[in-house]
Amino acid sequence: MADVQLRQLAKAYGKNPVLRHIDLHIQEGEFMVFVGPSGCGKSTLLRMIAGLEDIDQGDLIIGGQRANDVPPAQRGLAMVFQSYALYPHMTVFENMAFGLSLTSMPKAQIAATVQRVAGSLQIVHLLDRKPRDLSGGQRQRVAIGRAIVRQPSLFLFDEPLSNLDASLRVQMRIELSKLHRELQSTMIYVTHDQVEAMTLGQRIAVFNGGIIEQVGTPLNLYEHPANLFVAGFLGTPKMNLLSAIVMNADHQGVLVQLADGSLLQMQVDGSGIRIGDKLTVGIRAEHLLLDDTHNSGPQNQLHVDVNFVEHLGDSCIVYANFPGAENLFAAKFSAGETHLQTSQKLSLHVAPAHCYAFNTAGAALPRL
Incomplete structure (x- = not known):
């Protein structure tokens, strides 16, 4: 060796x-x-x-x-x-x-x-x-x-x-x-x-x-x-990347507003981040949940219009339109979600711990 x-x-x-x-x-x-x-x-x-x-x-x-x-x-x-x-x-x-x-x-x-x-x-x-x-x-x-x-x-x-x-x-x-x-x-x-x-x-x-x-x-x-490159390169489907504006930030977390007005609380270190700064939010497809089973309240809800549903046997992947997304927004669910259809409107939930954030230079903010 x-x-x-x-x-x-x-x-x-x-x-x-x-x-x-x-x-x-x-x-x-x-x-x-x-x-x-x-x-x-x-x-x-x-x-x-x-x-x-x-x-x-x-x-x-x-x-x-x-x-x-x-x-x-x-x-x-x-x-x-x-x-x-x-x-x-x-x-x-x-x-x-x-x-x-x-x-x-x-x-x-x-x-x-x-x-x-x-x-x-x-x-x-x-x-x-x-x-x-x-x-x-x-x-x-x-x-x-x-x-x-x-x-x-x-x-x-x-x-x-x-x-x-x-x-x-x-x-x-x-x-x-x-x-x-x-x-x-x-x-x-x-x-x-x-x-x-x-x-x-x-x-x-x-x-x-x-x-x-x-x-x-x-x-x-x-x-x-x-950074953004590694986040977007590894993973199938690719990580969802969304543009966002900082509404509040400190060392205990960051609150952002997405392009459609949705509010997203993230467990990332906001030290050095100011209100009004632009960030890119990253969310993996498997971390999204159908909100009708979650009752999460107004924050961390994402409303999407289904563009295409890919049934893979053991799971299905929903590709949807979402304002501010670089590509089609992807969400991955178990095979039991067979009722999902094209043109359907969905409410999705993502936990604050499963959100990623990247600054304007593309570097990842530390997750808490």
Whole structure:
């Protein structure tokens, strides 16, 4: 195993900066996920760690040693690509054994190693086939197996599941988590899929525009986003974001008025916030309740016009129109709420403890 330290890493193509001042410490044996929208720099950073891209500024430390100028083959890592990158003229066995065949390892030991890894990935019956005879999921297992046989101290995954269908992605996420537990190796995984990030990562680094917005455990990022970008990026449906004006504020809470005149009491620290300031209120879809079961009074009631109802079997998601919302307002209910219909008017309730607030700079106000 090896830890990875990124110290003030930067990368630019010409005058266009791609990564700016990246500082991050990935612990030995950790499963770290880089997540963010396309073009945010996460794959470029992975390729810099692999040695496939030059480092313009900063230091890359792998296992305590500066690796900026170390050739890729000597960094003790293995990379699994989105495109699988298998040799089409070789069998599965030959693909998995190729890296080992370039070393001085005896052929009998190579065969035993490939057999053992193929058994753990349930692809022993595929060893004599060519890649063209395999499904997408099988090819991905071969690509992962080819990396495992080398026993690297560091695994790099570059969106390895994006070419698979939805059901197979779920299965492969389970297998990757199991693989990490068994190998206890350091793994860095790049994805734009926030569901993959939340389900796989022990910690997540959220990238945006060449910087890291926030690093933390999946639950910490979901419950305590540092800013508007993280709040809006993580979660399905996305967090509802509403414009608001401060009516009252102190260190014990904030009272705001929404665009439709509704009053919302929030358990956030209002120190330094003044009456009349503009805030953005955040509310998760699952924190909204139908108000006919709550009798909450005039505050923290939201009145919406249903635009669309999405029935998911175990739950349903209501998408509604609400003044001041950046997108359609979403509320998630149990499957029992089958009476909800398009064009229906709903009264919703949200508890003060479940409200988020962000200032004009996009930074989150501390929750109480």
